[in-house]
Amino acid sequence: MKRYYFDLRDGDAVSVDEKGLELPDIEAVQEEAARSLVDMAKDAVRGRRFSGFGRGMEIEVRDEDGPVLQAKFTFEIDLKRQ
16 A cells, blocks of 8 residues: 655644555545545634634645645635624
């Protein structure tokens, strides 16, 4: 199996994956990236780390040869009252 690295970008913060995961194919890579984005969004909402403006998160997946896949997720919360 090939090793893939999932670098996370949440706003201006970047977290570089130095361990990686061994996965069998590109479909498994896509699934892992999608699950990770869902978890990032849940953490952001739970931690209330948003200001009511749009927010983007992304995962850049690479292997030893370079970039493989980029997955993006954007959400916006428009608070109408407090």
